[in-house]
Amino acid sequence: xxxxxxxxxxxxxxxxxxxxxxxxxxxxxxxxxxxxxxxxxxxxxxxxxxxxxxxxxxxxxxxxxxxxxxxxxxxxxxxxxxxxxxxxxxxxxxxxxxxxxxxxxxxxxxxxxxxxxxxxxxxxxxxxxxxxxxxxxxxxxxxxxxxxxxxxxxxxxxxxxxxxxxxxxxxxxxxxxxxxxxxxxxxxxxxxxxxxxxxxxxxxxxxxxxxxxxxxxxxxxxxxxxxxxxxxxxxxxxxxxxxxxxxxxxxxxxxxxxxxxxxxxxxxxxxxxxxxxxxxxxxxxxxxxxxxxxxxxxxxxxxxxxxxxxxxxxxxxxxxxxxxxxxxxxxxxxxxxxxxxxxxxxxxxxxxxxxxxxxxxxxxxxxxxxxxxxxxxxxxxxxxxxxxxxxxxxxxxxxxxxxxxxxxxxxxxxxxxxxxxxxxxxxxxxxxxxxxxxxx
Amino acid sequence: xxxxxxxxxxxxxxxxxxxxxxxxxxxxxxxxxxxxxxxxxxxxxxxxxxxxxxxxxxxxxxxxxxxxxxxxxxxxxxxxxxxxxxxxxxxxxxxxxxxxxxxxxxxxxxxxxxxxxxxxxxxxxxxxxxxxxxxxxxxxxxxxxxxxxxxxxxxxxxxxxxxxxxxxxxxxxxxxxxxxxxxxxxxxxxxxxxxxxxxxxxxxxxxxxxxxxxxxxxxxxxxxxxxxxxxxxxxxxxxxxxxxxxxxxxxxxxxxxxxxxxxxxxxxxxxxxxxxxxxxxxxxxxxxxxxxxxxxxxxxxxxxxxxxxxxxxxxxxxxxxxxxxxxxxxxxxxxxxxxxxxxxxxxxxxxxxxxxxxxxxxxxxxxxxxxxxxxxxxxxxxxxxxxxxxxxxxxxxxxxxxxxxxxxxxxxxxxxxxxxxxxxxxxxxxxxxxxxxxxx
Numbered sequence: 001x002x003x004x005x006x007x008x009x010x011x012x013x014x015x016x017x018x019x020x021x022x023x024x025x026x027x028x029x030x031x032x033x034x035x036x037x038x039x040x041x042x043x044x045x046x047x048x049x050x051x052x053x054x055x056x057x058x059x060x061x062x063x064x065x066x067x068x069x070x071x072x073x074x075x076x077x078x079x080x081x082x083x084x085x086x087x088x089x090x091x092x093x094x095x096x097x098x099x100x101x102x103x104x105x106x107x108x109x110x111x112x113x114x115x116x117x118x119x120x121x122x123x124x125x126x127x128x129x130x131x132x133x134x135x136x137x138x139x140x141x142x143x144x145x146x147x148x149x150x151x152x153x154x155x156x157x158x159x160x161x162x163x164x165x166x167x168x169x170x171x172x173x174x175x176x177x178x179x180x181x182x183x184x185x186x187x188x189x190x191x192x193x194x195x196x197x198x199x200x201x202x203x204x205x206x207x208x209x210x211x212x213x214x215x216x217x218x219x220x221x222x223x224x225x226x227x228x229x230x231x232x233x234x235x236x237x238x239x240x241x242x243x244x245x246x247x248x249x250x251x252x253x254x255x256x257x258x259x260x261x262x263x264x265x266x267x268x269x270x271x272x273x274x275x276x277x278x279x280x281x282x283x284x285x286x287x288x289x290x291x292x293x294x295x296x297x298x299x300x301x302x303x304x305x306x307x308x309x310x311x312x313x314x315x316x317x318x319x320x321x322x323x324x325x326x327x328x329x330x331x332x333x334x335x336x337x338x339x340x341x342x343x344x345x346x347x348x349x350x351x352x353x354x355x356x357x358x359x360x361x362x363x364x365x366x367x368x369x370x371x372x373x374x375x376x377x378x379x380x381x382x383x384x385x386x387x388x389x390x391x392x393x394x395x396x397x398x399x400x401x402x403x404x405x406x407x408x409x410x411x412x413x414x415x416x417x418x419x420x421x422x423x424x425x426x427x428x429x430x431x432x433x434x435x436x437x438x439x440x
Numbered sequence: 441x442x443x444x445x446x447x448x449x450x451x452x453x454x455x456x457x458x459x460x461x462x463x464x465x466x467x468x469x470x471x472x473x474x475x476x477x478x479x480x481x482x483x484x485x486x487x488x489x490x491x492x493x494x495x496x497x498x499x500x501x502x503x504x505x506x507x508x509x510x511x512x513x514x515x516x517x518x519x520x521x522x523x524x525x526x527x528x529x530x531x532x533x534x535x536x537x538x539x540x541x542x543x544x545x546x547x548x549x550x551x552x553x554x555x556x557x558x559x560x561x562x563x564x565x566x567x568x569x570x571x572x573x574x575x576x577x578x579x580x581x582x583x584x585x586x587x588x589x590x591x592x593x594x595x596x597x598x599x600x601x602x603x604x605x606x607x608x609x610x611x612x613x614x615x616x617x618x619x620x621x622x623x624x625x626x627x628x629x630x631x632x633x634x635x636x637x638x639x640x641x642x643x644x645x646x647x648x649x650x651x652x653x654x655x656x657x658x659x660x661x662x663x664x665x666x667x668x669x670x671x672x673x674x675x676x677x678x679x680x681x682x683x684x685x686x687x688x689x690x691x692x693x694x695x696x697x698x699x700x701x702x703x704x705x706x707x708x709x710x711x712x713x714x715x716x717x718x719x720x721x722x723x724x725x726x727x728x729x730x731x732x733x734x735x736x737x738x739x740x741x742x743x744x745x746x747x748x749x750x751x752x753x754x755x756x757x758x759x760x761x762x763x764x765x766x767x768x769x770x771x772x773x774x775x776x777x778x779x780x781x782x783x784x785x786x787x788x789x790x791x792x793x794x795x796x797x798x799x800x801x802x803x804x805x806x807x808x809x810x811x812x813x814x815x816x817x818x819x820x821x822x823x824x825x826x827x828x829x830x831x832x833x834x835x836x837x838x839x840x841x842x843x844x845x846x847x848x849x850x851x852x853x854x855x856x857x858x859x860x861x862x863x864x865x866x867x868x869x870x871x872x873x874x875x876x877x878x879x880x
Binding site: 003004005007008009010013014016017036040041046047049050051053054055056057058059060061091092094095098102103104105106117120121124126235236237238239240257258260261262264265266267268269270271272273274277388 | 481487
């Protein structure tokens with residue numbers, strides 16, 4: 001190991017910091033680069049954290065018994081019952097995913113497109129990542145047939161793939177792989193003797209009418225690790241809390257031993273006061289489930305309105321099914337973007353959106369896509385306002401029975417952001433390229 | 441990377457969990473295995489954390505501007521002024537140390553004996569650790585002459601040592617390397633082109649009358665990274681907060697880029713509410729410095745009383761100079777321990793203390809010592825009581841001008857623990873082995 005492992009800064013966090021600097025410098029910016037959820041802490045959770053401020057003991061490496069029991073209950077209510085002794089809590093699901101790669105060992109199959117940190121974490125863990133494309137509209141789950149080919153090829157080449165990462169529902173595409181694909185993936189993983197690491201952090205943000213998100217733990221229970229956290233469902237990214245559910249099998253128990261050993265050497269234990277508040281949240285009392293339902297409705301309303309702005313200018317887009325992500329493809333505008341803007345790929349498109357319009361998005365390359373696809377990821381989770389008051393108003397607009405406006409899109413600051421992206425896209429796509437032939 | 445990296449669970453955390461289980465099962469145990477500080481949260485800090493419970497944004501990967509400025513001020517008051525832009529905060533100094541190994545790359549020189557996690561972290565980072573002994577009574581800083589030999593040997597063998605870790609003041613020995621040794625270490629590091637990673641988490645716990653602890657950053661400022669946290673000085677281990685100070689040099693700026701990239705991929709950012717409280721603590725208002733001074737006096741009083749119990753039975757021991765650690769050597773009792781107890785090394789001694797007496801200590805092997813030295817590490821930081829009331833009373837016993845007893849050793853629960861270890865050691869060392877010849 002003569003040189004440090006070359007990893008880039010997390011593309012989302014880097015873009016976010018750059019946009020924050022520009023905003024502080026007085027520039028008008030529209031941040032769609034990061035999926036950080038711009039919503040306030042639920043007051044009941046704020047109270048729980050405040051009440052736990054005197055907790056300063058490390059406690060168990062795997063997390064407090066209360067948090068592990070609460071997380072087990074959370075999974076049990078989703079058909080994934082688990083012994084709390086097989087739950088490991090960490091300071092975010094991101095560190096848990098990293099520690100899992102170290103605990104599993106070997107090389108890692110990642111979906112393409114896939115979350116920005118999987119491949120970087122694999123590099124830091126000394127592993128290679130093998131990129132396997134997803135099926136159209138089935139983001140987050142590598143195509144099972146291509147998975148078989150890729151694993152066979154990697155093994156012939158002397159690599160040792162041992163794990164496959166899936167994201168259900170998916171970031172960056174905002175889509176949900178159907179149960180049939182998840183089942184085929186699980187079967188392939190079993191045949192190939194791979195551990196499935198299922199990142200289910202968006203599970204509770206499946207839009208009403210979409211889904212459902214089905215866990216591979218249903219189909220390959222002996223080999224599937226599930227991770228989640230409160231970063232997305234309850235907007236608690238800054239609290240740093242996540243949990244992993246290990247399989248109830250010899251493999252799972254061996255992984256538990258290795259995962260807690262790795263955790264003990266890297267982070268000791270998750271922050272104690274946060275654990276106490278997180279245990280309350282995973283217990284899902286009514287105010288928590290109501291808040292999550294409201295944020296789900298809010299994401300759905302806003303992300304669909306923004307999706308319509310992308311399709312209005314000719315970008316193609318799988319329907320958003322969960323959370324706050326869009327992954328539009330500007331391929332139909334390739335000629336125009338090249339001629340009018342000198343843009344030939346997602347990187348150039350993201351740079352143009354940032355530099356000319358102050359709109360932050362991430363190019364497809366950040367998600368591991370090869371070549372020069374004209375795809376970018378846009379997140380709408382920052383549209384809800386800059387202040388706690390605005391953000392609360394956005395939530396109230398989707399709460400049943402409140403006196404707020406019926407539609408969050410009627411709130412001026414949300415309206416303005418949605419209109420702004422519409423204007424930017426119209427400017428990007430226009431003046432209209434003359435149609436090659438009359439349409440009628 | 442065909443197999444997962446074999447790392448053991450942190451010896452301190454593992455021993456602590458095992459002792460906690462035995463205590464819950466009703467056994468009488470005396471926990472001296474872990475250096476977790478059994479003292480309450482300072483009320484002013486508890487209030488700050490509670491007030492920050494609504495903070496849920498990630499914020500910058502390197503930590504909030506307020507925390508970085510406060511940490512820079514902390515170092516400035518210790519003669520180590522630094523631009524806040526070169527400070528990186530993390531969820532504990534442990535993850536920062538791990539991320540630094542990844543950011544620096546190459547193999548790592550560690551002191552022997554040295555903290556349980558340095559070598560394990562090196563393994564997880566894909567590096568080799570090169571063990572260099574410390575000089576007697578100068579724990580934490582590898583002997584500079586042996587360092588030169590070891591680096592030359594490692595480079596001849598094709599290894600790439602790039603960093604040397606030092607601990608000033610030291611854990612496990614509780615001693616402080618003198619300035620002359622630190623200066624020689626710094627000079628050797630410069631000649632050998634090594635980054636010095638100086639773990640200074642015990643810096644504020646140097647006993648009155650001992651020290652001072654001198655940072656290698658004074659002698660090799662261009663290449664020394666300093667880490668610290670609030671885990672020891674303010675007993676905030678469960679809060680998970682630490683900071684790193686990078687050198688103001690080309691090397692330091694390159695390391696900053698790599699360290700924040702690694703941090704962004706492993707943990708995103710430190711817990712936001714904790715950052716706000718930590719910023720207040722690093723600002724060192726009077727109640728914080730008073731609390732740290734009180735805990736310093738408490739550690740000194742109790743660790744010295746316990747040290748006397750070890751030397752009373754014939755173990756040898758460098759005088760405790762900082763924090764709450766003792767590293768007694770039972771070599772003078774080797775024959776007796778072998779004959780009376782079948783104990784031939786530190787592992788056997790620690791096992792005997794645990795199994796027969798319920799006393800948890802860690803053997804020298806946990807700190808990387810080869811062979812079968814009859815050394816163990818004993819920490820007294822759990823002697824202050826089991827309840828918040830007892831722990832507060834222990835602090836009040838050393839606070840100037842309070843109405844409590846003048847001596848924490850007069851508190852029954854502390855007295856009892858000190859007496860208990862005295863009885864255990866007397867039993868271990870006795871019945872007295874007949875002297876080989878009359879002494880007069």
